[in-house]
Amino acid sequence: MDLDGKTVVVVGLAQTGIAVAKFCAKRGARVVVADGKPADQLADQMKLLEGVPVRFCLGGMDLTTFLAAELIVMSPGVPSQAETRAAAAQGIEVVAEIELAYRFLHPEATLLAITGTNGKSTTTALTGKLCEASGRPTFCGGNLGNMPLIDAVDHPANVPGGLVVAEVAAFMLENCTTFRAKTGVLTNITEDHLDRFGTMERYADMKGRIWDYQRPDDLAIANAADPWVMQETRGIPSQLYTFDSRKGATAERGAFLDGKEIVLRMPGEERYPVDELVIVGNHNMENAMCAYIATRGIGIPRDAVRAGARAYRPLPHRMELVGDKDNIYFYDDSKGTNVASVAASVRGFPRPLVLIAGGVDK
Known part of the structure; x- marks a missing residue:
């Protein structure tokens, strides 16, 4: 261009x-x-x-x-x-920033895009850490931190074999006409941003656009327990992999929990110990499943995935332990800006808690 x-x-x-x-x-x-x-x-x-x-x-x-x-x-x-x-x-052509950036990415760089109402930032950051552990040049940004996707164009990762990991919000998918992720992840869809999109149907459709321009050899990663997400998988052109953290769940192609292990079937079965991760809670196990499928799906070695998982540290303001006194632990989860996100965090605690919450209805 x-x-x-x-x-x-x-x-x-x-x-x-x-x-x-x-x-x-x-x-x-x-x-x-x-x-x-x-x-x-x-x-x-x-x-x-x-x-x-x-x-x-x-x-x-x-x-x-x-x-x-x-x-x-x-x-x-x-x-x-x-x-x-x-x-x-x-x-006159009207495009999103990520659409413009995509047009300037090297065709032999691998783009992994992650969206969803909740969990997308953690999933993006963890996926980026696993990619970095492989030794390949990696860009990690998009809607995450201070690195818009347009910055990836002049980044060392924008080369053949480079890895571009991007968090993508629903707003960012609105004006895309060619944006194609080699791996597209949709973590979940719950009520959010209805002040912008009006209905859940329109909001869900916007999230599902992450798969619209994929090809048969691309990967779509979806939450099997989320009916809104699974509805968006209908008719997608790419290969579908699912993840499911519910008790007793399995997957023919994807990931699930078995006791204290995350099981991957890609095909072939691999097991990853949960205790290698410092993040806690069922919702974070789902984030890890997404990251594991995404990275193994593009050929990141298993040893690199495990090394990256062990090295990963939580993002600020997301279930972040900020202090303790008299055996009372204080966590900052101020990035939980909708009901589903807060509920997932609360469910992730194994001990009694006091929740301090506020905000506005979106």
């Missing part, structure tokens, strides 16, 4: 928008950054683009600017606007 000389409108002046603006300007595009907030609320963000040849359209969305674009790139936190819909109706 050639951006040289093209007029590109980047919608949203936050972390992803800034990264996309720099990326496009570096490749010779005429970049306009649009944001509904006024300039005085975006001074810090604008400073990050000092010296970068971009023009700003702030304090409102100017239809003329959008209709003059040759490409519009949406930041994940920005919903569809009347102006972007009008541009699309005129044949």
